[in-house]
Amino acid sequence: MGKIRFPRLVRVLDSVFGHSFLKLIACLFSVSVMVSCIDEDNYENTxxxxxxxxxxxxxxxxxxxxxxxxxxxxxxxxxxxxxxxxxxxxxxxxxxxxxxxxxxxxxxxxxxxxxxxxxxxxxWSWQEDFPANFNDSVHRLYLGTDYKIASGLKYKILDDNIGYIYYESFSDALGDGNLDEVFYYLRSCTGLILDVRNNGGGQLTYASMLASRFTNEKRLVGYIAHKTGPGHSDFSDPEPEYVEPSQGIRWQKKVVVLTNRACYSSTNTFVRNVKGMPRVTVMGDRTGGGSGMPYTSELPNGWLVRFSACPMYDAQMQQIEFGIEPDVLVNMDLADIEKNKDTLIEQARSFLKK
Amino acid sequence: MTGTADRVVSRAYLLGLGHVNLLDTYLSPLSYQGGQLSYLGERSYATRIAGGKVGFQSLFQAIGCYALSPVQNGTTMGGFLVSRTGLHYRWQPSAGLRLFAGGNLNFTGGGLYNLRNGNNPAQAKLQLDVAASLAASWSFRVGKQLLALRGQVDMLLAGLMFSPNYGQSYYELFSLGHYDHNVCFIFPGNAPTFRQMLTFDVPMRRATLRLGYVSEIEQSQVNGLKNHRYSHSFMIGFVRDLHFLSRKQIPANQIFY
Structure with a gap:
């Protein structure tokens, strides 16, 4: 081992480093400095x-x-x-x-x-430019004060023995336990109204979970894809999406799903999932759409931008970005509102009693 | 040391603080910068291979980082566990100077989490790779003190890493089970990655003080997604050299049971 004394340290270090150690270290470290950087284009904050x-x-x-x-x-x-x-x-x-x-x-x-x-x-023109088909004051009269709440589901039995569930947001947590309780409570009803009007979306998993209560067989409900590159047409092969029957209580009677233009995103997907099921009828207005799963990115000035990133299609590989038509088109009647009647709920009740 | 019975095992324990620069275009096109806190544990010893000229080295890192966007209104947090295990062959061209060449097998697990994002809030990091490793150490005396300086550079040669596809969501991956080129082959062309370490050892009474600098240039471009983590950390800790003896070498009264 080299032996160095303090008075000669600088000179000795210089001679040693000059021919061996530091040269080697410098050489090793400089290799990485020369490596090309993987970086993104930087835009000015202007x-x-x-x-x-x-x-x-x-x-x-x-x-x-x-x-x-x-x-x-x-x-x-x-x-x-x-x-x-x-x-x-x-x-x-x-x-x-x-x-x-x-x-x-x-x-x-x-x-x-x-x-x-x-x-x-x-x-928001997809909903602002169209009739609301929902009146909060009238809706409150239908719910009354004796309704039950299971997580995000408000539910009750209407006086003509029709079950009524209002699901306001797919962001509200939903579990299989909640659904079992709700359907068990409504088991004696002659039909069911599932009202998803004004539901602007949330979790896709809840949309599948709720839909799985209305089918007894595995159903192809649509397709999903994603971008594979920056080109406008760079997409993966669409993968099929299925809804499988729930292991919990499944609804075996007629059900009407009420929709309006404010049904967006995951609610649009839920309507896609249930439309066409044997006992399900979609009633109301066209849904608002929103079939692209949104991602987030940001600008140099820190502003956040949200945009559709993964397209979803229906079972016929058709776009549902601009909404889904109902099976039965029903609009709110102003005369009904004046009589504190919700036209869509009343039409659904009549339909279920047939 | 050539036998396991009387070999010396060096264990180092270091804590580090440094700067980190993070980019993951799955989360944001902007580079985030901030601080990094890390722990580095090292275990090394000479093996019996080639008359003791081959040494075993095992490194374990736990890394936590916290970084802000350029205008400091976005936050990304990251956590990684890194295991690096390898062998080095040793040459000794002159007194005090030792050169090492070898390779190691590395595993990295962890991820980044962006606090502002919606459906793309996180990016997982799972990587297994093989790296070439070069090192040099130099021992010298200053007065009565025997000091040691060591530098090591590891360069990724090949490996596999997980990555979602360009616009693929984690919903597709984990809720629907749809996979699309999610295990990617990496090599210096698409993942030029270097890990460097410089340490300076100063023997103290019962242990050896170790000062270090660790730099990690980890980057990749797979599935059209770019990511990098550039970190520079200053480390401080200590080294313990454990000398394993056979029973024959230990007086019987020093063995408790």
Whole structure:
């Protein structure tokens, strides 16, 4: 081993390092420095940089560009040029937000949002431009005060022995135990109304779990795919989705599922799952759609963007992004509302009594 | 040391604090930067192979990191467990200087969690790889102190890693069981990965103080997804050298039972 004394340390280190050890270490470490970095393109935190980054996220990861080009002529390249021309170097944050939201609105997708600390950019025309087909005051009269609550399900037996379940959000937790209790309680009813109006979605697993109570056989209900690359047409082979019969209590009588335009996302998927089942009738208005599972990304200025990433189809491989037609179209009658009657619930009751 | 009966096993225990730069385009196109806290345990000893010129090294790392987005309104947390086991052949070209070459088998498990994301909040990390390893150590005296400096660089050669496909959701993977190229072959072309360690040992009374620097350049580009973790940590800890003796070498009154 080399023996070094302090007074000569610097000189000795220099001579030793000069020909052996540090040279070797430096050589080893420099190998990694020379390695190419795997990094992402960095956009400037400027109006142009943020619009470019947002456009790029949608261009490479959004899953309906081809479909929307076909259905209403969306040209995403043209959109970029049009909105880039709206930018000015000194524009305020609020002005930039407005431009970016308008650009995203071209996608006509309720799953596309831009989140800032001050506001949420949104496209809600899929429900705002249509009748609500739901009146909260009237609905409360139907529920009364003696209804039961099993997790996210509110339920009761109506006075004509029709079971009624209102499920307001698929984000509300749902378990097999809850469903067993609910269906056991309603077992003597002559029919069931499952009301999912105004349910804006939530967990897909709850949509499958609830649907599994209405079938006695494994059913093909649709397909799901995902993007495999940045190209607009880069998709995986669609994989079939099935609903399997629940091991718990399954409903064996007629059931009417009530829908309106505010049925979105997972609720849209739930309606897809149950439509066509032998004892199920979907009644009300067309659902709002939203068949792309949303992902999240972000811009250089920190704004969060949500967008549809994984497309889901029905069992015939048709798009359901813009909603699902009901089996029986029923709209709320204003005269009924004045009489504190919910047209959809009343029609469902009549249907179930036939 | 050539026999197991009287071999010396060195065990090192280090804690580190450093800087980390994280990118995972499945979660965000932005690089997050922050701090990293880590534990590094090392066990090494000479084997009987080639007359004791082949040494065994086992490294275990537990890593926790916390990083913020460029404008600091997004947070990503990460946790990883790393096991590296390998062998080195030793040359001694001059007094005090030792060179080592070998390889190791590495397993990394863990993941990243982005606190703001919706359906793509997390990314799992599962990787098994083989790496080439080069090292050099130099022992020298300063006064009566025998000091040791060691550098080691490991470079990934080949392996397998888990990755969702470009836009594939974890719902598809784990709720529906749909797989799509989720086990990916990695090599320096798509995963140029280096792990480096520089340590300086100063013997104290009962143990050896070890100061270290660990740098990890881990990156990959598979299924169109880019990710990297660049970390630089300064480590401090101690080394214990355990000398295993056979019963014949120990006085009988020193054995309790």
């Amino acid at each position: 109006p142009e940089g943020n619009l470019e980054a947002l456009w790029q996220i949608i261009d490479t990861r959004y899953c309906f560009l081809d479909y929307k080009a076909e259905s209403y002529g969306l040209d995403w390249n043209e959109v970029k040029g049009r909105y880039m021309a709206c930018l000015t170097p000194n524009m305020t944050s609020a002005q930039l937000f407005e431009v970016l939201c308008n650009m995203l609105a071209e996608l006509r997708d309720g799953h596309v949002n831009l989140y800032t600390a001050a506001d949420v950019g949104r496209y």
